[in-house]
Amino acid sequence: MPAPPGSAGSGGTVAQLSFDELGTPLREVTFVVLDLETTGGSSANHSITEIGAVKVRGGEVLGELATLVDPGTGVPPGVVALTGITTAMVTGAPRLAQVLPTLLEFMGGAVLVAHNAPFDAGFLRAACERHDRRWPRPPQLCTARLARAVLSRAEAPSVRLGALARLFGTATQPTHRALADARATVEVLHRLLERVGNLGVQSLEELLALARGASAHRPPEQVRRRRTLARDVPSAAGVYLFRGARDEVLYVGTSGDLRRRVRSYFTAAERRRRMRDMVSLAERVDTIVCAHALEAGVRELRLIAAHRPRYNRRSRNPGRAWWVVPTDEAFPRLSVVTTPRAPALGPFGSRRGATEAVETLLDALPLRSCTQRIPARSPAASPCVLHELGRCRAPCAGLQSVAEYAPGVHALQGLVAGADDAPLRRLADRVEALAARERFEAAAAGRDRLAALATALARAQQLAALAALPEVVGARPDGHGGWELAVVRHGRLAAADVARRGTPPMPVVESLRATARTILPADGPLAGASAEEVNLVRRWLTTGGTRLVHSEPSWAEPARGAAAWEGWARRARQAPLGSPSEITLG
Template sequence: MLPAAPQLSFDELGTPLREVTFVVVDLETTGGSADRDAITEIGAVKVRGGERMGELATLIDPATTVPPNIVALTGITTAMLRTAPPLPQVLPSLLEFLSGAVLVAHNAGFDTGFLRAACDRHGYRWPRPPTLCTARLARAVLTRAEAPSVRLGALAQLFGTRTRPVHRALADARATVEVLHHLLERIGNLGVQSLEELLALARDASAHRPTQRMRQQRRLAEHLPSAAGVYLFRGPGAEVLYVGTSGDLRRRVRSYFTASERRRRIREMVELAERVDTVVCAHALEAGVRELRLLAAHRPRYNRRSRHPDRGWWVVPTLETFPRLSVVTTGRDGALGPFGSRRAAAEAVEALLDAVPLRHCTQRIPARAPAGTPCVLFELGRCRAPCAGHQPAEHYAVAVEALRRLVEGRDDAALHALAAEVAALADRRRYESAARRRDRLAGLIVALERTQRLGTLAALPEVVGARPDGQGGWELATIRYGRLAGADVARRGTPPMPVVDALRQGAQVIIPGSGPLRGAPAEEVRLVYRWLTTGGTRLVHTEPNWAEPARGAAAWGAWVVRARPRPVRDPGATVLD
């Protein structure tokens, strides 16, 4: 079975068809169902690059009689099968023959259904190989006028194959091989060049066949470099329609003009495009950052998500004598966030009010002689009613300071208190209440950890990281105040430190702004942080030393896992197309 492609940050086109091994399989059966041993013959042909590499064929004893109608169809009699091996003896050889290959069959669901059921019945693991149905592929490639029927016999006659199907496994498999090769000759006109595109074409039949306009648009990729970077589709007025990244710009852009592209909005975008611009980048981090910046600058209408990577929601205390918590779109010092939605920020407000004794109401309270009427929260002991003068400003300021210390990671006493309340509720068997408080506390911990780790990175004047490139070299990046200021690579055999020194000297000058992230876009800081803390990245230089808060929320990660094994979603996360 072909190994599954890894999920990378860069999109790749796929496996070239000339490198794919196909095993074409055909079965003959007694006419019974797949839930019992009904296979009487197996034929398989292995091909690669148009050349035949091997064949496997054998009769199989199903331990039952062959019905007369099947004998008349296939010529296989019960007497012919008495000396044949039983299916359990044949399966290991067939599975080995299939190893590392794409399984091909005509009406593949029939053949794979019998083989999968046989493996389950006899204790063998079905390898789940990629499967291609030549009947579905024919319907996707050929018009109905050209091929009213896609039966194997009809296709063999259409293409004039040397081997004609005669309802015997090996002969039918050989005929299917010839039909497959004729179909593969046709798909070049549809822009299909990889295994992934081929499987998608067969799976979706003719629904996503590229239009004539899409095929003509392939010229837009001819001048593009085969390098990592960012690509921009531009429309008739040079407006940016779509932005993306790839490890091979030319191959990725070419894939938009093939049958593998099934998204309706993207197919519409491709037909509108007049040109494709590219920005070659040193490595994936630079490409990702440039993509974010281009999305923010152009707001391309065909990028469904993350067209506003600079947008976020923050929870801040208001600037009053008796501050309350407010949800805003611009963070300032002491803010908690960023959150991906206003709802997530509002949920964080509820969690913070569990942690620190701030007021819940939204009324403005005068600094002198407040004369309001206490609400029901005062009677419940959840508010000390500063609105009615029951709590002086200097006492209320203690709660405000506790909030600031909690958000900055300098004091986690409030988290300890909330965890103790969750445990106490559980001890009293108030499980539903305990679960609600637990989930709210877990969400608060995740939000605090994000705020603290991103804020710490954004406060550093300079960080230089080096990540192995997998080929003996290094990907290098200079980060200043949470933003990428420069990127380069030191290829294998090149001393990295001179490259690092040159990178630092030529890096962009970043002037920090105000707020928790010093003016840096949250998504960029998040992307940079992930690059610095994963993939074997090493810190070459930091100014000053990078240190996260000792009493920060990161220390509570184990509590979150124990209390709620299901992963807690980061409420500030967004996803790129």
């Protein structure tokens, strides 16, 4: 009789997989089953009126949380008819800003479960953004999707919560009230978990994969054979490196929980063929424990750039970026390069994006578009058709001097530096003029090109402003009463640490500054830093409630920079065609 998969047959050496080796055992997983009642179906336009949550692990209820929430508006009649929650009931209830910290703490470290989880998670994510709270991004399990993956349509024609509650005969029936619906969802979850064992699902990773629609089966033998590589991986935030037989780095990644993430590569949750091929070649997993997510992200970027792992898609061209710069000659023209020099506009992720920016700049600046090199004295070429069209003053034919050409170059320098946005305003005037003449398609094309240029300029100015600073120190709440700390020098992370809850943060900050890496600026618009790292650091410093502890000198961005155009650019790109009001800047 042949040995079952995963067991040692005659002459075999593969031991049977334990639940622990397959991933995070379901019996050890903490689930927070959530239900929200709201004033409507869109998190952008509606608010939460009631929260119900039940925490369970191993089939045991660990705690419950329930509260009405004052949405600050009246409850629509249709919602009142459905839920029974009236405006009078929520008036005087806690506001969401008061409830949210308690709910996030209740959810801490758990898997978020809901019937139609994207809906509930979307409302909570939007709430975190509005109230300056970091969304913890918990693993999400949708019981509706899980039910459809586990139950046949003959058994469950509908996977609505009420239909599943009747199918399973739950003790609590859903009533469109948050806690009752959460309790009913707990019972539905437990009944579904009873079914998944027959599908070979024993771990959280396999359960999540099943709910996402992946077929439930064990990973290939060559992958399972390497599951022991995850044995000594710590449960901490950081970076992991898969190494091959010659100690080469195959893949670099980051995670808030290294142990859980690395284990997932050896389970059915990992469905990517590329990653399974990588794991089958791996001989070792190295880890670097980091203070927080920013340090992990920066280390990942640097390791990918240093090792260029074959299984990291980003490693094909690590740090590769395109820039638009003026050439170094008497009559400069715009050139697309990969090694920038000031003034440089970028970085762009593709040559095409940089080329499109050049075309837009040439519409706004009196710079030549030809590629010939023109001497400062006695140019002898014949004017081209652009001169006849009035788009070039023909310095190639001696019809424009170096001094007469220089204002266009100065305008480019002022635009890139954020000293003058007049070229953007000229482009905007053209868009409005085209729209006024009802040339909507041409206006829309000009609008989109201007929006792309404004976005590129804003990003370039923001990154350059940070890279110019000798030192910036930021502190971000870690969600547990402590602070994540980072010292940034010339746009690069120089040191990182955490001041845990109860630890005075300023002594930690001063120690961190004293021991931080010395970083000397280099030439170029970003002082020698990679655009990816500066962008990652800037995003951390400007989001998630990060506080600026120290800046030398003060951190400032150009007063006439393109950042003021970013909001317009976002709105402009979303505007439909059809009328002047949809095209113009108003």
